Amino acid sequence: MEDIVEAMQPDSIAAIVDQWKRERPELDATPMLVVGRLFRLADTLDQRLRAPFAAADLGSGDFDVIAALRRSGAPHSLSAGELSRTVLVTTGAISKRVDRLEARGLVSRSVAEADSRGRLITLTAEGVELADELIAVHLDNQRRLLAGLDGDEQSQLAGLLERLTSALAAGE
Structure with missing residues (x-):
């Protein structure tokens, strides 16, 4: 440390x-x-x-998947492509993460009603519970890490980072 x-x-x-x-x-x-x-x-x-x-025995990026599913709202289901766009990793990386999470009973896969070739990844009740528990811990941890800045400074930094992100995205 x-x-x-x-x-x-x-x-x-x-x-x-x-x-x-x-x-x-x-x-x-x-x-x-x-x-x-x-x-x-x-x-x-x-x-x-x-x-x-x-x-919580989650691999790198696994929380991103369960958090994306949880914040998508009921029924907490997304396609691999939607997860890929939300989590900003390839569908191959999503597939590996979903495999691990499915083995733990945190997500399930099902055939998409609109397209039988597609699969939906759905958070299980256990996955919802873990996501809810971890997001509270995660946000508390983030607050603790930002405690060296007051609220105005945090807002100013957030704004500056947003501007830099937008400027870089516009320059692509």
């Missing part, structure tokens, strides 16, 4: 930028102050958010 905290020190990114200023003064390395910190922050957040899912 100390390694994570040490790697997260903002001065470590500033030190890298300072080194580049010294070695290549003609280059502007200041974008690293944002991008480098975002990368380190994403890694740290991922590590700190994963523990409750691991404790």
Whole structure:
């Protein structure tokens, strides 16, 4: 844990930028102050958010599937394609995750009424219960991780990240 905290020190990114200023003064390395910190922050957040899912014996990304099904509303069913678009991974990755979740009794597969070739993935009652339990833990964990910022700062950061995301998406 100390390694994570040490790697997260903002001065470590500033030190890298300072080194580049010294070695290549003609280059502007200041974008690293944002991008480098975002990368380190994403890694740290991922590590700190994963523990409750691991404790529930969920693999990486499994919670994303049950959460997507849960928030889709009753009957908590989506096709593999819909899950893929919602969770932002390939249908192959969805299939592997659904296999694991189905083996645990958290989801079931059924033939889609509208298209007999299609399959619907549905959250079981046990899956709904686990999703409800874990989302509460997950949100509490996120609140704890953001406690270093007040409400206005969190809103400002959310807005800035939304703007950056939109700008990057527009540039694709």
